[in-house]
Amino acid sequence: MRVLALESRLRGDARQAERLLRDAIEHADLAGSQRRAAQARLSLVPVLADLGRLPDALAAARAARPALHGVELGQLETQRALALSRAGRYAEALRDYDRALRLLRPGGDAEWTCRVLSNRAAVLGYLGHYPAARRDLQVAHQLATDNRLDIYAFRTKHNLGFVELRSGDLPAALRSFAAAEQWLPAGSVEASSLLDVAEAYLTGRLVHEAREKLEEAIEALAAGGFAVDVPEAEVLLARLHLLDKDPDAAARVATGAAAQFRQQRRPGWTSLAHHLALHARVDRGEADRGLLDQLRRSAGQLRRRGWAHAAVHSHVLAGDLARRLGHTRIARTELDRASHARQRGPIAVRAPAWYATALRRLVDDDVGGALRAARAGLRAVDEFAATLGATDLRVRASGWGEDLATLGVQLTKRAGDAWHYLTWVERWRANALRRPPVRPPHDGRLAADLAHLRRVTAELAASSARGVVSPKLAAEQVRLERAIRDRSRIASGPGGQGTSTTLDRGELQAQLGDRALVELTEYDGALVAVTVVAGRCRLHELCTLTEATAEMDALRFALHRLARRHGSRASLAAAEAGVAHAAGRLDTLLLGPLLPYIGDREVVLTPTGALHALPWSALPNLRDRPLSVAPSATMWLSAARGTRRRARRRGAVVLAGPGLEHAPREARMVARHYQRARQFTGRRATVSAALGALDRADVAHIAAHGTFRSDNPQFSALDLADGPVTVYDLEHLEVAPRRLVLSSCDTALSAVHAGDELQGVAAAFFALGTTTLVASVTPVADDETHAVMTRFHRLLAAGSPPGQALADAGTSTGTLGFVCFGVG
Amino acid sequence: MSGEEAVLARLGSAFDAVDPVPLAAYEAAVAGLALRDVDAELAELAADSVLADSGVRTRPATGPRLLTFTAGELSIEVEVADDGARRRLLGQLVPPQPAEIDVHWDGGASTVTTDQLGRFSVVSVPAGLVSMVCQLTDPARRVATSWVSI
Numbered sequence: 001m002r003v004l005a006l007e008s009r010l011r012g013d014a015r016q017a018e019r020l021l022r023d024a025i026e027h028a029d030l031a032g033s034q035r036r037a038a039q040a041r042l043s044l045v046p047v048l049a050d051l052g053r054l055p056d057a058l059a060a061a062r063a064a065r066p067a068l069h070g071v072e073l074g075q076l077e078t079q080r081a082l083a084l085s086r087a088g089r090y091a092e093a094l095r096d097y098d099r100a101l102r103l104l105r106p107g108g109d110a111e112w113t114c115r116v117l118s119n120r121a122a123v124l125g126y127l128g129h130y131p132a133a134r135r136d137l138q139v140a141h142q143l144a145t146d147n148r149l150d151i152y153a154f155r156t157k158h159n160l161g162f163v164e165l166r167s168g169d170l171p172a173a174l175r176s177f178a179a180a181e182q183w184l185p186a187g188s189v190e191a192s193s194l195l196d197v198a199e200a201y202l203t204g205r206l207v208h209e210a211r212e213k214l215e216e217a218i219e220a221l222a223a224g225g226f227a228v229d230v231p232e233a234e235v236l237l238a239r240l241h242l243l244d245k246d247p248d249a250a251a252r253v254a255t256g257a258a259a260q261f262r263q264q265r266r267p268g269w270t271s272l273a274h275h276l277a278l279h280a281r282v283d284r285g286e287a288d289r290g291l292l293d294q295l296r297r298s299a300g301q302l303r304r305r306g307w308a309h310a311a312v313h314s315h316v317l318a319g320d321l322a323r324r325l326g327h328t329r330i331a332r333t334e335l336d337r338a339s340h341a342r343q344r345g346p347i348a349v350r351a352p353a354w355y356a357t358a359l360r361r362l363v364d365d366d367v368g369g370a371l372r373a374a375r376a377g378l379r380a381v382d383e384f385a386a387t388l389g390a391t392d393l394r395v396r397a398s399g400w401g402e403d404l405a406t407l408g409v410q411l412t413k414r415a416g417d418a419w420h421y422l423t424w425v426e427r428w429r430a431n432a433l434r435r436p437p438v439r440p441p442h443d444g445r446l447a448a449d450l451a452h453l454r455r456v457t458a459e460l461a462a463s464s465a466r467g468v469v470s471p472k473l474a475a476e477q478v479r480l481e482r483a484i485r486d487r488s489r490i491a492s493g494p495g496g497q498g499t500s501t502t503l504d505r506g507e508l509q510a511q512l513g514d515r516a517l518v519e520l521t522e523y524d525g526a527l528v529a530v531t532v533v534a535g536r537c538r539l540h541e542l543c544t545l546t547e548a549t550a551e552m553d554a555l556r557f558a559l560h561r562l563a564r565r566h567g568s569r570a571s572l573a574a575a576e577a578g579v580a581h582a583a584g585r586l587d588t589l590l591l592g593p594l595l596p597y598i599g600d601r602e603v604v605l606t607p608t609g610a611l612h613a614l615p616w617s618a619l620p621n622l623r624d625r626p627l628s629v630a631p632s633a634t635m636w637l638s639a640a641r642g643t644r645r646r647a648r649r650r651g652a653v654v655l656a657g658p659g660l661e662h663a664p665r666e667a668r669m670v671a672r673h674y675q676r677a678r679q680f681t682g683r684r685a686t687v688s689a690a691l692g693a694l695d696r697a698d699v700a701h702i703a704a705h706g707t708f709r710s711d712n713p714q715f716s717a718l719d720l721a722d723g724p725v726t727v728y729d730l731e732h733l734e735v736a737p738r739r740l741v742l743s744s745c746d747t748a749l750s751a752v753h754a755g756d757e758l759q760g761v762a763a764a765f766f767a768l769g770t771t772t773l774v775a776s777v778t779p780v781a782d783d784e785t786h787a788v789m790t791r792f793h794r795l796l797a798a799g800s801p802p803g804q805a806l807a808d809a810g811t812s813t814g815t816l817g818f819v820c821f822g823v824g
Numbered sequence: 825m826s827g828e829e830a831v832l833a834r835l836g837s838a839f840d841a842v843d844p845v846p847l848a849a850y851e852a853a854v855a856g857l858a859l860r861d862v863d864a865e866l867a868e869l870a871a872d873s874v875l876a877d878s879g880v881r882t883r884p885a886t887g888p889r890l891l892t893f894t895a896g897e898l899s900i901e902v903e904v905a906d907d908g909a910r911r912r913l914l915g916q917l918v919p920p921q922p923a924e925i926d927v928h929w930d931g932g933a934s935t936v937t938t939d940q941l942g943r944f945s946v947v948s949v950p951a952g953l954v955s956m957v958c959q960l961t962d963p964a965r966r967v968a969t970s971w972v973s974i
Contacts, residue, residue, distance in 0.1 A: 557914040574918045745882035
């Protein structure tokens with residue numbers, strides 16, 4: 001019966017397991033077998049812990065103890081320790097694990113030794129003793145593989161991932177989680193390990209993926225009767241909502257989880273859930289003495305119950321609130337307590353600890369010191385980003401610096417010094433693009449998946465053109481995209497300090513020459529422009545971001561209809577009117593206040609947020625003007641200096657993708673303008689031919705279907721003869737073409753993450769060394785594009801700089817979607 | 825949305841999962857329901873960029889979708905963009921004119937007003953079936969679009 005009960009527990013039915021074990025105890029008692037009853041109680045301890053009934057679990061352990069000794073007593077200590085660690089009573093749990101190891105080793109029970117070491121490592125990880133935790137897990141994993149104990153081989157690898165995550169190494173954690181999976185029987189799910197993966201995704205700020213994992217975990221837990229773990233999943237869900245800036249949802253989920261933990265008598269977890277509920281209230285804008293007192297109590301409780309990281313957060317929240325409410329003394333104490341955590345551990349703790357340091361200095365009116373602390377915190381964020389290999393993780397990493405950057409921007413804005421403000425904005429703008437690109441590892445599986453995805457996507461496109469969609473192929477596409485996405489994220493970055501540089505005023509002015517820099521920034525929901533013209537740096541208050549975004553959306557909508565020639569003649573006329581109206585409004589809102597200063601100068605423009613998708617040349621005051629758009633002034637400067645990725649380049653490359661009537665002709669036209677241009681059209685324009693030819697090309701022109709994938713910008717693509725070339729493929733280029741024209745729809749669109757971090761086809765080329773990129777932020781008509789490109793290349797060949805050539809070509813053909821990025 | 829419409833919508837999604845009906849037939853059938861609003865004329869789906877040969881440099885069926893509904897000389901141009909699991913609608917009435925527009929979906933609705941160019945926008949519409957009911961003022965007229973799946 002005890003064996004049956006163990007089976008039930010393994011299958012995940014805790015309630016059934018309890019019933020069976022209670023029966024076993026009763027039978028053993030009736031038969032007068034104390035040892036049998038104690039053995040059943042030993043098995044009952046983890047079952048009760050799973051059900052969230054800690055006092056009952058401890059009582060069962062107490063009742064079993066007198067009848068057990070040696071290895072079996074060691075097993076009992078192990079189960080008791082597990083129950084204790086679940087309740088957050090880590091010190092007691094560690095003592096029990098030590099006793100258990102002494103009792104177990106003489107018997108040489110590999111399985112139980114694995115279990116103890118693996119569980120002890122988890123506790124050591126919680127407490128921040130990472131090297132000791134890693135040692136336990138390495139020993140246990142070896143023991144498990146030597147003894148063919150697959151489930152322990154899985155758990156030890158998985159727990160290693162958990163420890164790596166706590167220590168701050170996200171890719172190492174993801175690698176361990178992936179390596180663990182091979183030890184699981186195919187198709188099986190371990191709910192508690194899904195929670196660890198979800199937590200890793202939260203560190204990577206991958207909100208969408210974390211939500212998927214949590215939903216999967218909650219489903220598995222509920223189905224298995226593991227009531228105890230459901231609120232643990234909800235704790236992560238509450239953190240997810242906080243990250244996702246949805247404090248209402250966070251408050252709801254955290255409050256519910258706290259109530260369940262309280263019912264389960266798990267004070268450790270109760271205080272964690274309660275802390276998240278308080279955090280949500282702060283984020284909702286509540287600010288009163290009552291909340292402050294609760295936060296301080298919560299911080300103390302968290303510290304005592306072993307939640308060191310959450311305690312730091314609570315101290316920061318309390319300190320900041322005390323500061324805002326004017327309770328200076330409390331603010332100092334709380335912020336001092338949080339500041340200690342700034343040197344090591346995960347970025348999710350280090351960044352807030354630096355923020356606390358900055359606020360602490362503000363309390364003493366030390367603005368300079370606060371700014372230095374904020375800078376140091378952003379360096380910690382840079383260091384974290386430098387540990388990451390995958391682009392989609394790196395672009396999100398900047399999000400950890402949001403509070404620090406916002407503080408710096410606020411302080412400098414208040415001081416009113418435009419240049420100082422600009423350097424702060426630049427400090428946190430598009431940092432990921434400035435870091436040296438991380439080459440994906442030469443990974444056979446990744447390469448095979450990418451090739452397979454290309455075939456599947458090409459087949460799907462061909463079949464949907466015939467009006468049929470194969471659900472099997474579509475499912476295969478989703479599966480492959482996930483595999484590629486997950487696989488790419490295990491790559492480590494170069495590490496080190498990152499590349500934070502301070503914008504040099506003299507150099508910027510020298511490179512700008514007669515050009516005007518217009519940097520758009522968001523400040524508290526409003527747009528603020530900084531201009532640098534002829535040595536003068538000025539601040540300009542513009543409209544709200546919402547106002548500008550609404551007009552931009554209307555403009556893009558109208559341009560979309562015109563590009564597709566969608567609708568009747570009257571409808572197209574209305575679209576034309578829509579373009580004129582929206583472009584005029586945007587011109588007034590965004591450029592009006594600047595015109596007296598920028599005059600008719602050539603403009604270098606750095607957009608912000610949603611405005612990265614604005615077709616700038618539609619604005620009347622920009623239409624005929626040479627314009628270059630850049631992710632940041634710092635990026636533009638390094639491109640203009642020509643110091644980025646100096647490399648030997650070779651010639652011109654021209655490519656035409658399939659399915660476009662005018663593309664082959666356009667390719668031939670472009671090729672005529674360059675000596676010995678390599679030309680790939682028709683079936684020769686394959687992905688591998690393209691990647692080979694684009695590498696180190698001096699100039700390249702690609703006429704092809706382009707797609708922007710808002711759901712996952714890494715799969716944004718250009719269509720070639722044998723399928724799409726995605727951002728993942730492009731990242732294999734050693735050196736991207738110096739000057740590049742993407743004669744396609746939408747290829748200049750980017751996903752914009754916190755810190756104006758850009759992700760998409762254009763951003764990938766920039767990160768890989770392209771200095772000038774002409775591409776479109778809107779859909780463009782095939783025939784019109786051919787016309788504008790013919791004109792553009794003719795002007796370019798005649799010696800016109802790209803920004804000027806594009807402005808002239810756009811004016812004469814009326815095509816507005818193309819933008820010149822980088823150095824015009 | 826009435827009980828009947830809700831049932832039909834749910835039935836629709838069940839069929840979608842098991843044995844999808846061709847889009848056009850499906851929409852035509854569901855459009856019948858809009859006629860229940862006896863005061864409103866029906867604006868039928870006249871163009872859908874997903875089904876059209878695009879002439880633009882992107883694959884069909886990617887990026888935002890353009891729809892046109894027509895009732896007599898009035899047309900309602902709508903762009904549907906993905907916003908995570910939800911949809912964002914941008915629209916324009918042609919000829920441009922002021923109107924109040926109720927956007928209906930399964931289990932909810934939202935009212936917006938057009939600007940002087942007849943433009944409107946609705947954010948955060950759940951994926952699924954939608955219909956727009958336009959209250960025009962000059963002359964007073966109610967026009968309801970057929971239900972479409974977005």
